[in-house]
Amino acid sequence: MQILITNDDGIHAPGLVALWTALAPRHQVRVVAPDSEQSAVGHAISLHTPLRVRRLPGDAGDPWLAVSGTPADCVKIAVAELLERPPDLVVSGVNRGPNVGINLLYSGTVSAATEAGILGIPALAVSLDTYEDVDFSLAAQVAARLVDWGGWRAGPGPAILNVNVPALPREAIRGLRWARQALGAPRERYERRQDPRANTYYWLAGEAPPPAEAVSDRAALAAGYITLTPLRYDLTDEAALASRLGAAIESADLGL
Ligand code: MN
Numbered sequence: 001m002q003i004l005i006t007n008d009d010g011i012h013a014p015g016l017v018a019l020w021t022a023l024a025p026r027h028q029v030r031v032v033a034p035d036s037e038q039s040a041v042g043h044a045i046s047l048h049t050p051l052r053v054r055r056l057p058g059d060a061g062d063p064w065l066a067v068s069g070t071p072a073d074c075v076k077i078a079v080a081e082l083l084e085r086p087p088d089l090v091v092s093g094v095n096r097g098p099n100v101g102i103n104l105l106y107s108g109t110v111s112a113a114t115e116a117g118i119l120g121i122p123a124l125a126v127s128l129d130t131y132e133d134v135d136f137s138l139a140a141q142v143a144a145r146l147v148d149w150g151g152w153r154a155g156p157g158p159a160i161l162n163v164n165v166p167a168l169p170r171e172a173i174r175g176l177r178w179a180r181q182a183l184g185a186p187r188e189r190y191e192r193r194q195d196p197r198a199n200t201y202y203w204l205a206g207e208a209p210p211p212a213e214a215v216s217d218r219a220a221l222a223a224g225y226i227t228l229t230p231l232r233y234d235l236t237d238e239a240a241l242a243s244r245l246g247a248a249i250e251s252a253d254l255g256l
Pocket residue numbers: 008009038039040095096097109
């Protein structure tokens with residue numbers, strides 16, 4: 001398979017190198033990734049600045065392409081312009097830090113996978129549950145095994161799978177679990193500080209909420225399982241729509 005890999009930690013991140021190392025023996029792996037840290041940029045794309053693409057020197061085989069944009073930019077420009085043909089699969093990661101719960105909406109790692117799905121290409125997002133610069137090779141191996149297994153791709157439409165791997169030794173990981181996205185709001189606050197010129201600034205701080213749902217991604221990851229969450233990008237609230245579809249709405253109702 002031709003696999004496009006990308007991330008949001010930037011093209012020099014060890015998680016991306018680990019992913020390449022795990023996938024390259026069995027696949028044609030192409031790298032198109034942000035040239036700088038893009039964590040928490042969500043699904044942003046660049047509209048008001050041009051995208052510069054730089055080939056990283058010193059690579060054997062296909063060059064690694066560093067893009068001056070977001071993860072979603074990388075997938076879009078790779079598919080539309082940089083690759084000779086669309087990839088069979090996109091893998092995003094391995095992210096430094098978990099992507100569970102509401103963080104999926106902020107995550108550049110997940111948004112790269114979502115962008116692939118929008119373009120009709122199945123995709124995996126893979127994250128490791130630590131912010132330390134530890135060994136990403138086990139999480140990368142998990143991604144490679146999921147690629148080769150392929151069972152997650154069954155069903156209509158291009159599959160988008162979000163994967164989180166505990167930062168534990170192989171023997172301490174309890175297995176794999178399908179899990180839904182946790183929904184609790186993060187407990188956040190802004191720390192108010194002063195810079196050296198006595199100007200006030202603010203810095204977001206806080207922590208994840210305790211898992212509320214028994215089978216959520218956050219709970220299963222905390223319990224030592226690799227979590228698998230199929231994603232979609234259709235934001236329509238089906239229940240709300242269904243309850244209103246039959247109800248007529250007239251301009252006059254809004255005073256128009
Ligand atoms: Mn990141």
